[in-house]
Amino acid sequence: MMFHHKDQLSGHSVPAKCITDLSAEKCVPCNRKGLSPMTEGSANALKPKVPEWELLSDGGVMKLRRKWKVKNFLSGLELFKIVADLAESEGHHPDLHLVGWNNVTIEIWTHACGGLTQNDFILAAKIDKLPFESHLK
Numbered sequence: 001m002m003f004h005h006k007d008q009l010s011g012h013s014v015p016a017k018c019i020t021d022l023s024a025e026k027c028v029p030c031n032r033k034g035l036s037p038m039t040e041g042s043a044n045a046l047k048p049k050v051p052e053w054e055l056l057s058d059g060g061v062m063k064l065r066r067k068w069k070v071k072n073f074l075s076g077l078e079l080f081k082i083v084a085d086l087a088e089s090e091g092h093h094p095d096l097h098l099v100g101w102n103n104v105t106i107e108i109w110t111h112a113c114g115g116l117t118q119n120d121f122i123l124a125a126k127i128d129k130l131p132f133e134s135h136l137k
Ligand SMILES: C[C@H](O)[C@H](O)[C@H]1CNC2=NC(N)=NC(=O)C2=N1
Pocket: 028, 029, 030, 031, 091, 092, 093, 094, 108, 109, 110, 111, 112, 113
């Protein structure tokens, strides 16, 4: 079974497996009218590219989620700053949670369309490459 999704730039339908290295891609503006979230099938097809991330449906809104345990509260904030700099340069922003002083959860979804786009997978793959090892427990 091959899943296709609409490329956000060209609008063409491309097989999800054509995207080889997500972290080499760039997020595209997602404020376009008529932008629709990818199907659950496409999301499942892209999921192996970001194996550390959990795919979930939050009241019908598909999201990516990853959790970390950080050394201390300040480490959590420093991790957020590293992620924030990436988010700013991509123009795509995750939801950042720091709960119970050292539990970091990041959720990624495209608010503009109420679900997942290729941007979310690109951001997740890029977050996975960030150097925040020293902040982790
Ligand atoms: C113009 C710009 O692309 C939009 O305002 C962006 C900013 N960052 C965003 N980030 C996320 N995750 N979802 C959005 O819909 C979104 N919109």
